[in-house]
Amino acid sequence: MVSIEELRACAAKLLDEGKVKAVIGYRRGSAGLLAEPCVIDQPADTESLIWDPGCVHNLALYLVKDKKAQAASKTPDKRPLAVVAKGCDSRAVAVLLQENFFKREDVVVIGVSCEGTGVVDARKLAAKLKGRTASQVEFDGADGFKVTIGNTESRVPASEILADRCLECRAPSPVLNDVLFGTAVEQRELAMPFTAVKAAEAASEEERWASWEHHFDRCLRCFACRSVCPMCYCPECVVDSTSFVITAETSAEDKANRVRWCERSAGSGESALYHLTRAMHLAGRCVDCGECERVCPVNIPLRLLNTKLEMEAFEMFEYQAGRDVSQASLLSSFRDEDPNSFVR
Numbered sequence: 001m002v003s004i005e006e007l008r009a010c011a012a013k014l015l016d017e018g019k020v021k022a023v024i025g026y027r028r029g030s031a032g033l034l035a036e037p038c039v040i041d042q043p044a045d046t047e048s049l050i051w052d053p054g055c056v057h058n059l060a061l062y063l064v065k066d067k068k069a070q071a072a073s074k075t076p077d078k079r080p081l082a083v084v085a086k087g088c089d090s091r092a093v094a095v096l097l098q099e100n101f102f103k104r105e106d107v108v109v110i111g112v113s114c115e116g117t118g119v120v121d122a123r124k125l126a127a128k129l130k131g132r133t134a135s136q137v138e139f140d141g142a143d144g145f146k147v148t149i150g151n152t153e154s155r156v157p158a159s160e161i162l163a164d165r166c167l168e169c170r171a172p173s174p175v176l177n178d179v180l181f182g183t184a185v186e187q188r189e190l191a192m193p194f195t196a197v198k199a200a201e202a203a204s205e206e207e208r209w210a211s212w213e214h215h216f217d218r219c220l221r222c223f224a225c226r227s228v229c230p231m232c233y234c235p236e237c238v239v240d241s242t243s244f245v246i247t248a249e250t251s252a253e254d255k256a257n258r259v260r261w262c263e264r265s266a267g268s269g270e271s272a273l274y275h276l277t278r279a280m281h282l283a284g285r286c287v288d289c290g291e292c293e294r295v296c297p298v299n300i301p302l303r304l305l306n307t308k309l310e311m312e313a314f315e316m317f318e319y320q321a322g323r324d325v326s327q328a329s330l331l332s333s334f335r336d337e338d339p340n341s342f343v344r
Contacts, residue, residue: 001139002051002112002182007084010110010179012043014082020108021079024062026055033134034122037062051084051112051181053137053145056119056163058289059083060092060230067102068233082108086119088165090174091287091322092230097176098322098329099285101233111177115185116143117158118166123299125161159190165290165303167191175323194311200304212272215300219271225292225302226278231285238281239274279305284313284330287322 011023026035027048034054039062040046063083070076085093090109097104120137125147132149140146145156159167166172168191173184200208226232286306293303313319319330327333 001115004049004051007051007110007112007181008046008049010181011040011046011049011082011084014108015041015043015046019080020082021077023049023082023084023110024059025049025084025110026051026057026059029054032122033120033125033137049084053117053120053139055084055086056122056291056294058089058092058228058230058291059085060089060096061228061291063093063096063102063107064230064233067106068235080106080108082110084110084112085174085177086112086114087169087171087174088287088289090176091171092289094176094322094325095231095285095287095329096233097325098327104325109174109177109179111174111180113174113180113182113184114166114169114172115139115183116141116172117145118162118169118172120145120161121163121294124163128156128161162190163290163294164196165288168193168195168288168307170320171323176325193314194307196301197304197307197311201308213268216271216275217268218298219266219268219275219300220298221266221271221274222297224295224297228291228295229282230289231282231287232278239277275300275302275305279309282306283309284319285321286310 011025014020015023022039022041023046024037024039027038028050029036034056035050035052037057037059038048040049060083063081066081070078083089083093090111093107093109096102117139125134125137129147129149134147134149136148138146138148140155143158145158145161147154147156170193171186173182173186174180203211226237286309288303288307288310290303292306293299293301296302310321313321313330317330317335319327321330
C-alpha cells in the first residue's frame with residue numbers, strides 16, 4: 001500500500017531542497033468525495049496531499065499548462081515540476097517526452113501504484129449507493145474499497161465501482177518514475193484489455209453507426225474532452241480554428257477562402273467530424289486515462305473511440321503508448337517487414 005506520510009515527506013523534501021518549483025498532486029476536494037488537483041510550492045503545505053480512489057484526474061495535464069505558461073512568460077521559472085502520477089498518468093508524461101514537448105529534466109515523477117485496484121467511477125458508485133452519498137472512499141486491501149456513508153462504513157468489491165479503464169488496465173504501476181510508492185504490479189486480471197471495445201464491436205455495422213449517430217447528435221461541442229486531454233496540446237485545434245479574425249477590413253474573398261475543417265455548430269455531422277478527427281490525432285498517443293469520457297456532460301462513451309485505435313496499434317504493431325520513452329512514436333516508425341510497399 002502507498003504510505004501517504006512517506007509521499008508527503010518526499011514532496012516536502014523536494015521543495016525544501018529547491019529541487020522543484022512546485023509539486024502537483026491531489027488534496028481533499030471541497031465538493032463530493034473526488035479529490036481535486038493542487039499545486040503546492042511550500043513544504044508545510046504538503047500535509048494536504050492525499051492518495052485514495054478519488055484521485056481520478058490525470059495530472060499530466062498540468063505539466064502541459066505549465067509549459068505553455070512558461071513559454072508565454074517573459075521571466076519563466078525553468079526549475080522542474082514534480083507530479084504525483086498513477087500508471088496512466090506516467091504514460092502520458094512518457095508520450096509528452098517522446099514528442100519532445102518538454103525534457104526529462106523538466107519533470108520529477110512521484111509514482112503511486114494502483115496495485116490491485118485503481119480509481120472509482122463516480123457514476124458507478126452513485127448507482128451502487130442508490131441515492132445515498134458517500135463522504136469518503138478508501139483502499140481496503142488488494143481488491144476492495146471501504147466506503148464511508150455518514151457514520152457507517154462498508155466494504156465494496158473494487159471491481160463493482162472501478163472506472164472501466166482501471167478494470168482493463170495493463171500497467172497499474174507507473175513505469176516511468178523517479179521514486180515509487182506502493183508495490184510495483186506488472187499485470188493484474190480484473191478484466192481483459194479492450195473488453196468494452198470488443199463488446200461494442202459485436203453489434204452489426206448498422207447498429208454501431210446508429211448508436212454513434214445518436215451520441216454525436218447529443219454532443220454539445222463544449223470541448224471538455226479536448227480541454228482535459230494532456231495530448232491535446234496544440235495551440236490551435238485543426239477542427240476549431242480561432243486565429244482567423246474577421247474585422248471590418250476582411251474581404252468577402254478572404255472569408256470565402258478560409259479553410260473550415262469543421263463548423264462550430266453542434267450538428268451531428270459536425271460533431272462526428274470533430275470526434276473522429278480527434279480520435280485519429282490520438283492514435284498511438286492515447287494512454288487510456290479515460291478523462292475525456294469522465295468529463296463529458298452528456299456521457300458520450302468517448303473512450304471506445306480511442307481504445308479502438310489503441311487496440312489496433314497493439315494487435316497490429318505490438319505498440320503501447322507511453323510504455324517506453326526510448327521507443328519512437330507509433331506514427332514516426334515502421335517495420336522492415338511491413339507488407340505495405342509505400343513505407344519503403
